[in-house]
Amino acid sequence: MNIKLNAGREKSLLRRHPWIFASAIKQADSDLASGATVDLLSSDGQFLARASYSPISQIRARVWTFNDEPVDKEFFRRRIKSAIELRQMSKVDSHTNAYRLLHGESDGMPGFVVDRYKDLLVLQSTTAGSDFWKEIVADVLVEETGIQNIYERSDVDVRELEGLKPIAGILRGTIDDTSTGLSTSLRLTIDEYNLKFQVDIEHGHKTGFYLDQRHNRHRVGEFAEGRDVLNCFCYTGGFSIHALANGAKSVLSVDSSADALSLLEENITLNNLPAERHTCLEGDVFQLLRKFRDANRSFDMIILDPPKFAPTAAHAEKASRAYKDINLLAFKLLRHGGMLFTYSCSGGIDAALFQKIVASAALDAGVDATIIEHLSQGSDHPVSLHFPEGAYLKGLVCMKG
Structure with missing residues (x-):
């Protein structure tokens, strides 16, 4: 499945910027599904990147990779492992037990935000592409972190621009598992610089904090x-x-x-x-x-x-x-x-x-x-x-x- 760009509109991709706007597209295959993986081609047919497709958003494609590699479960496993290693290297957990694990485009994962609160992950999906791969990514997160409980907070307004409805609720595991520290009201207590903060996972801003x-x-x-x-x-x-x-x-x-x-x-x-x-x-x-x-x-x-x-x-x-x-x-x-x-x-x-x-x-x-x-x-x-x-x-x- 391919998208061909107008002449000269490949410049942003050559600078490795991960977005392609609708105005840059010359031709797209007619049977592209929302969230499908597509090849972005220059006006003369040269491969530029592999991306997710959004038929409604003005950001019509978001790049997964600039390499000619399959986008599959193992692709996301590599990206998630790399993100985990980056947080370990920066020693973010030396002052807290709550931090961002996946940060969208900057971790090579457009549309995905994943925050770790102790032994609970909160996932937010904001694009057609992230929604398409959400279940696979959730599986990999459980496998790579060992955390069994994931709560979804895909209830942000920006999803409307992708033609997506708000979603919130348990994605993996349960909320009454004592390992999470979650109460039935979906609150937990995190540590930060030797201080404690209660976080409302269900109703709090962003993913809770x-x-x-x-x-x-x-x-x-x-x-x-x-x-x-x-x-x-x-x-x-x-x-x-x-x-x-x-x-x-x-x-x-x-x-x-x-x-x-x-x-x-x-x-x-x-x-x-x-x-x-x-x-x-x-x-x-x-x-x-x-x-x-x-x-x-x-x-x-x-x-x-x-x-x-x-x-x-x-x-x-x-x-x-x-x-x-x-x-x-x-x-x-x-x-x-x-x-x-x-x-x-x-x-x-x-x-x-x-x-x-x-x-x-x-x-x-x-x-x-x-x-x-x-x-x-x-x-x-x-x-x-x-x-x-x-x-x-x-x-x-x-x-x-």
Whole structure:
């Protein structure tokens, strides 16, 4: 089964970028099924890559391999083994028992995200190709990790672009096996830098927890001692717990989800942290930041970790305004010498643009600020040199002069 590209549209594949858009396709076999494996050919018929086919998505093909090799169970076994070895080499498990095991294109597995939470795997499939091979991949994961229990969280909106329905539930094993530590409510407790966090596998964001922020949470803790901290978009309190555990004077955690804040308070109890130094506040972060400004409140440290404002470049302009708004307000609320930990996980906002947005916010706030550190995702979220889109998490640590 073949797809032939328009003349000149093979350049991205020659640079080993794994996506082919619909506009690049000159001719495709008429009987291609959703998720089928196809050969990508140049306009003159030369083999370029082997990929999965999606008849609906604008990303019409995603490359499995640039080599002329079969895509089968043993192919996925090699990719999974390589991903496991990479995590072992980076010693990601030296500080945690929860980390990303498969990270999509950067592990040569487009459409697949697999996170390990102790002795449970959570799998997310987002493309026609990953759905096609999901059962095979699940079998290989059990064989190569020895973990018997896999829960599926393929319930993300991006599946709609592939013509796929949301799916969530047990993929392998059971949820009542005592080896997983799972309760009947699909919660478990993980360890991170000697702290404990409850994870809601069934209803939590992403696969249950923001594993990509692990190192950045630790960095917040290293600077938190004696500071009044404001944690915005706090979710279940990862940054808040690290700040409190490392001697923050006070922590105010803000989120729009009452359920997330309830789990945050449970995490405070779980870690025997001083509840009197912590306050939860439910509400819209944008509105609350303005109220804090109007009330002349101030903080020594502010954390901004908002949701994805710009999933694609098409949303960048609107998202830029939102990022500037919250960063401008944060700069106004920071005391002199205060620290801003600000992040963007939006694929449509690259690192250079994000820095420009934060700089513009500081200028409009009338403050001098210095970047003292650039932050990104952890080593269990690797980035292929040929797939810069994999570097989705951008972080800046700024100090207000």
